[in-house]
Amino acid sequence: MTLRQAQGPGQAQGPSTALLTDRYELTMIDAALRDGTADRPCVFELFGRRLPGARRFGVVAGTGRLLEALRDFRFGDDELRYLRDNGVVSAQTLSFLEGYRFAGTIRGYREGELYFPGSPILTVEGSFAEAVILETIALSILNHDSAIANAAARMSIAAGDRPLSEMGSRRAAEHSAVAAARAAYIAGFGATSNLEAGRTWGIPTMGTAAHAWTLLHDTEEEAFRSQVEALGAQTTLLIDTYDIRTGVETAVRVAGTSLGGVRIDSGDLPTVAAEVRAQLDRLGATGTRITVTSDLDEFAIAALAASPVDAYGVGTSVVTGSGAPTAGMVYKLVARQDAAGGWVAVAKASTDKASTGGRKAAFRTLEHGTATSELIAVSDGFESIDTPAEHPDARPLQVTLVDHGEADPAFAGPAGVAQARAHHARVREELPITALALSRSDPALPTVYVDAAR
Amino acid sequence: MTLRQAQGPGQAQGPSTALLTDRYELTMIDAALRDGTADRPCVFELFGRRLPGARRFGVVAGTGRLLEALRDFRFGDDELRYLRDNGVVSAQTLSFLEGYRFAGTIRGYREGELYFPGSPILTVEGSFAEAVILETIALSILNHDSAIANAAARMSIAAGDRPLSEMGSRRAAEHSAVAAARAAYIAGFGATSNLEAGRTWGIPTMGTAAHAWTLLHDTEEEAFRSQVEALGAQTTLLIDTYDIRTGVETAVRVAGTSLGGVRIDSGDLPTVAAEVRAQLDRLGATGTRITVTSDLDEFAIAALAASPVDAYGVGTSVVTGSGAPTAGMVYKLVARQDAAGGWVAVAKASTDKASTGGRKAAFRTLEHGTATSELIAVSDGFESIDTPAEHPDARPLQVTLVDHGEADPAFAGPAGVAQARAHHARVREELPITALALSRSDPALPTVYVDAAR
Numbered sequence: 001m002t003l004r005q006a007q008g009p010g011q012a013q014g015p016s017t018a019l020l021t022d023r024y025e026l027t028m029i030d031a032a033l034r035d036g037t038a039d040r041p042c043v044f045e046l047f048g049r050r051l052p053g054a055r056r057f058g059v060v061a062g063t064g065r066l067l068e069a070l071r072d073f074r075f076g077d078d079e080l081r082y083l084r085d086n087g088v089v090s091a092q093t094l095s096f097l098e099g100y101r102f103a104g105t106i107r108g109y110r111e112g113e114l115y116f117p118g119s120p121i122l123t124v125e126g127s128f129a130e131a132v133i134l135e136t137i138a139l140s141i142l143n144h145d146s147a148i149a150n151a152a153a154r155m156s157i158a159a160g161d162r163p164l165s166e167m168g169s170r171r172a173a174e175h176s177a178v179a180a181a182r183a184a185y186i187a188g189f190g191a192t193s194n195l196e197a198g199r200t201w202g203i204p205t206m207g208t209a210a211h212a213w214t215l216l217h218d219t220e221e222e223a224f225r226s227q228v229e230a231l232g233a234q235t236t237l238l239i240d241t242y243d244i245r246t247g248v249e250t251a252v253r254v255a256g257t258s259l260g261g262v263r264i265d266s267g268d269l270p271t272v273a274a275e276v277r278a279q280l281d282r283l284g285a286t287g288t289r290i291t292v293t294s295d296l297d298e299f300a301i302a303a304l305a306a307s308p309v310d311a312y313g314v315g316t317s318v319v320t321g322s323g324a325p326t327a328g329m330v331y332k333l334v335a336r337q338d339a340a341g342g343w344v345a346v347a348k349a350s351t352d353k354a355s356t357g358g359r360k361a362a363f364r365t366l367e368h369g370t371a372t373s374e375l376i377a378v379s380d381g382f383e384s385i386d387t388p389a390e391h392p393d394a395r396p397l398q399v400t401l402v403d404h405g406e407a408d409p410a411f412a413g414p415a416g417v418a419q420a421r422a423h424h425a426r427v428r429e430e431l432p433i434t435a436l437a438l439s440r441s442d443p444a445l446p447t448v449y450v451d452a453a454r
Numbered sequence: 455m456t457l458r459q460a461q462g463p464g465q466a467q468g469p470s471t472a473l474l475t476d477r478y479e480l481t482m483i484d485a486a487l488r489d490g491t492a493d494r495p496c497v498f499e500l501f502g503r504r505l506p507g508a509r510r511f512g513v514v515a516g517t518g519r520l521l522e523a524l525r526d527f528r529f530g531d532d533e534l535r536y537l538r539d540n541g542v543v544s545a546q547t548l549s550f551l552e553g554y555r556f557a558g559t560i561r562g563y564r565e566g567e568l569y570f571p572g573s574p575i576l577t578v579e580g581s582f583a584e585a586v587i588l589e590t591i592a593l594s595i596l597n598h599d600s601a602i603a604n605a606a607a608r609m610s611i612a613a614g615d616r617p618l619s620e621m622g623s624r625r626a627a628e629h630s631a632v633a634a635a636r637a638a639y640i641a642g643f644g645a646t647s648n649l650e651a652g653r654t655w656g657i658p659t660m661g662t663a664a665h666a667w668t669l670l671h672d673t674e675e676e677a678f679r680s681q682v683e684a685l686g687a688q689t690t691l692l693i694d695t696y697d698i699r700t701g702v703e704t705a706v707r708v709a710g711t712s713l714g715g716v717r718i719d720s721g722d723l724p725t726v727a728a729e730v731r732a733q734l735d736r737l738g739a740t741g742t743r744i745t746v747t748s749d750l751d752e753f754a755i756a757a758l759a760a761s762p763v764d765a766y767g768v769g770t771s772v773v774t775g776s777g778a779p780t781a782g783m784v785y786k787l788v789a790r791q792d793a794a795g796g797w798v799a800v801a802k803a804s805t806d807k808a809s810t811g812g813r814k815a816a817f818r819t820l821e822h823g824t825a826t827s828e829l830i831a832v833s834d835g836f837e838s839i840d841t842p843a844e845h846p847d848a849r850p851l852q853v854t855l856v857d858h859g860e861a862d863p864a865f866a867g868p869a870g871v872a873q874a875r876a877h878h879a880r881v882r883e884e885l886p887i888t889a890l891a892l893s894r895s896d897p898a899l900p901t902v903y904v905d906a907a908r
Contacts, residue, residue, distance in 0.1 A: 015469075019650040020628045022621065024661030026649070031663075031684035037670050044666070069628065082653040090684075128670050135664070136648075139624035140631055167476065170593035171780040174474045174523065175629035177594055194590075195480070196473040199536040207478030209485075210589070212498070212787035215800040216491050216582050230485035230544075242803045320779040326625040326770060333666035346669040349696045 017069045018079050018097075022136045023088060029129045030093045038096075038129040043335040043359045043382075046108070046122035046138055048115065052147055053324035054440040057431060059153045059424065060121055061183040062145030063111035064416035067407040069137050075100055096129065103405035104130055107398045109362075111411065112149075112186050112424030114431070116374040118447045120360040121329065123398065128336070135331040143329050144176060147321035148183035151298070153428065154322070155314060156188025157436050158302040163311045165206050167193040167293065168319030180319040186420045188428075189318075202414030208263050208291070214241040224254040236261035236291055239276070248276055252283045261289040261310070269294060270307045277308035297322050298438055335359045335382075343381050356449060361385035363394035364430070364445075371430040374445050379452035386453050471523045472533050472551075476590045477542060483583045484547045492550075492583040497789040497813045497836075500562070500576035500592055502569065506601055507778035508894040511885060513607045513878065514575055515637040516599030517565035518870035521861040523591050529554055556584055557859035561852045563816075565865065566603075566640050566878030568885070570828040572901045574814040575783065577852065582790070589785040597783050598630060601775035602637035605752070607882065608776070609768055610642025611890050612755040617765045619660050621647040621747065622773035634773040640874045642882075643772070656868030662717050662745070668695040678708040690715035690745055693730070702730055706737045715743040715764070723748060724761045731762035751776050752892055789813045789836075797835050810903060815839035817848035818884070818899075825884040828899050833906035842904055 032038035051058045075097040104126025124131045166184040169177035181197035191206040198205040217223035233255045239247030239262045280288050293313035347357035358378040365373045377385050435444030486492035505512045529551040558580025578585045620638040623631035635651035645660040652659040671677035687709045693701030693716045747767035801811035812832040819827045831839050889898030
């Protein structure tokens with residue numbers, strides 16, 4: 001019987017995630033178990049030194065996925081055999097790993113929350129061994145998902161009230177595609193083409209037809225007729241396989257003026273969209289919607305604001321973070337107990353990668369509902385950190401995600417995604433107007449460090 | 455009993471990959487089953503219109519992973535229930551999907567092979583329904599893995615004989631990280647930090663220690679001493695947590711002059727590497743190797759060619775494709791039978807996304823062992839395509855990957871990875887010297903289309 005099977009239902013539910021880990025985490029545990037430091041109480045922090053792509057705000061995403069990965073982070077027979085057969089760690093460490101289950105506490109930003117340079121997105125408290133081992137899995141998930149959410153939020157801002165669909169699965173690795181659909185949905189997209197994202201995370205799925213559909217048939221008209229017969233006149237017809245003008249005419253002739261929509265996937269979109277809209281209107285199809293899908297990013301979407309476009313489908317740019325494919329967050333030891341049991345704030349000294357030691361809590365200060373700063377209270381001890389007295393109305397940004405090993409189920413599964421999406425929409429309303437510009441700039445809010453009240 | 459369990463051993467081995475698919479593939483099948491075109495014999499082609507990042511060559515990677523995904527591409531009870539409950543497709547289509555198993559033929563470039571614009575990287579032959587459904591999974595895997603392999607190959611060229619390790623898992627989504635380690639290894643990296651990549655694909659794993667290791671201890675000396683005691687003097691010590699000069703001195707004092715290596719993760723690397731080398735030599739540690747790991751990409755590696763660096767560790771840039779995170783390949787219908795059973799070459803007409811219709815085979819012409827062109831023979835029928843008579847020595851680039859549903863096991867698993875790595879090293883030797891430059895440019899080889907011999 002494997003360790004995983006022994007946990008019973010309600011515990012691990014998927015394949016083990018434990019080897020999605022950099023080797024050095026295990027060799028550090030190996031050495032720490034020998035020298036007695038493995039048990040030292042530690043505080044690790046996950047944060048970004050800067051925002052991806054010199055943007056004005058960051059968006060936290062992946063938290064719910066991390067909690068599920070943590071649930072499945074167990075070393076079963078297969079994982080232990082690989083480590084033993086390859087001499088990665090000693091027998092003592094194998095024994096530690098066999099019994100490993102994260103029993104510490106993780107506080108962090110809600111999924112969908114905004115963040116800024118230095119924001120303590122996760123604060124992981126536990127022994128050195130139990131906390132250091134989560135470095136790779138935590139960073140992998142949050143760096144990827146937050147990068148996507150950041151790009152998606154900018155596109156969502158640029159799109160305004162027009163619906164956005166994510167359809168970039170083919171331009172992302174197959175499992176990243178599912179995570180990307182999820183992150184984009186949290187950050188304001190309304191649907192995805194990815195069926196697994198629909199099944200796993202409850203995200204609405206959508207789709208039209210490919211050029212292959214038209215090319216499969218002997219004529220465009222046959223292809224349209226078949227699609228309308230199968231899916232109804234409310235379907236969306238792809239009109240640019242051959243000549244767009246002919247495509248529109250054929251579409252309306254076949255489907256009637258109640259045709260749901262047409263999709264344009266090529267050409268100079270502002271020009272083409274205007275022409276197609278005029279042609280549809282002339283043909284009486286005034287209610288037929290225009291979806292555009294050709295290599296859109298936040299800038300192209302913004303440039304279409306005055307065009308008669310009803311919906312956007314975004315592929316490559318959202319799943320690759322629109323130029324910033326990783327959020328660049330890091331996972332650092334910021335405090336630990338010393339041999340005498342006192343707390344020590346620690347930080348690397350290198351000038352180009354400096355960080356701020358000490359356990360932290362974060363608050364967003366607001367004036368008349370608009371955010372004014374990211375307030376980070378730094379403690380040199382381990383007591384709980386209160387809202388700074390000078391800012392009694394500041395909004396606390398961290399919640400307890402995992403309490404002594406028990407993950408809060410509210411953040412998991414489709415319900416967690418829905419909650420994160422709602423939270424993101426809410427907190428985005430707090431941003432100052434300057435934060436909504438798309439150009440590269442400094443963060444929209446200053447990060448202010450204060451000493452935690454004693 | 456689920457469909458998957460019913461297949462018996464040797465068939466599906468992992469979770470179903472069938473929903474890693476865009477919804478429109480299934481709705482097209484829905485409509486095609488109604489109108490009778492679902493069974494039309496078709497040829498789909500996976501190719502890139504251009505090379506990622508205006509580079510001089512592309513590298514095919516992911517093929518072995520695709521074959522494994524194909525093995526697990528089945529619609530079991532869970533997948534069918536999701537589709538039924540969400541009204542994605544009709545009952546007729548659910549029934550088709552329940553029995554789905556790809557029974558067609560896939561010819562394609564070997565994994566590790568170079569490619570150029572228009573190269574027919576995969577040629578997928580089957581009925582419309584059985585072939586169109588593979589669009590997303592095939593593109594997801596090849597677009598991601600080839601983008602990583604392309605960046606990795608350039609880094610490998612820049613590094614010359616110095617070993618390269620991939621350590622970017624934390625900057626990629628957790629499963630992409632494993633695929634990235636695999637692609638980088640195929641393209642010339644020697645090791646990865648990712649343990650799952652070691653387990654699944656047989657890639658050598660490596661690791662040193664994090665700054666957290668030093669910060670955990672009361673002094674740097676204690677950290678170094680503990681690491682050397684646990685891992686031996688051949689270990690690599692991270693020397694830049696505090697002052698580098700002191701770090702080097704402490705490292706040699708603790709480990710002796712037989713210290714295996716030091717790692718530098720910050721600072722101006724050419725300057726710092728030279729200083730560290732001089733200091734190590736003064737201290738008598740002339741055999742101690744220097745590994746550098748701070749935000750390297752192919753350009754930074756090239757800039758260190760004259761520096762006393764012994765090994766490179768590359769993170770973010772390799773797992774994100776160094777500015778080109780997706781290869782931008784597409785999957786297009788290029789030929790099909792018409793109602794009368796004749797073959798028709800098809801292609802989208804849009805001027806900005808045009809492609810070449812017809813079934814193809816590809817050959818690399820060589821002169822004195824150096825590649826001179828990517829020769830693509832285009833057929834308007836379905837007979838096998840011979841090497842063009844004018845180029846009898848041209849190297850055929852496609853092999854049969856899947857023959858009537860049966861994947862060639864030689865391309866799967868760790869053995870497939872080893873073979874791909876060897877193949878890549880071999881074919882890279884054929885590149886003209888101009889192809890090795892790192893600057894943006896045109897493809898190193900022209901793509902030449904010829905009519906297939908009749």
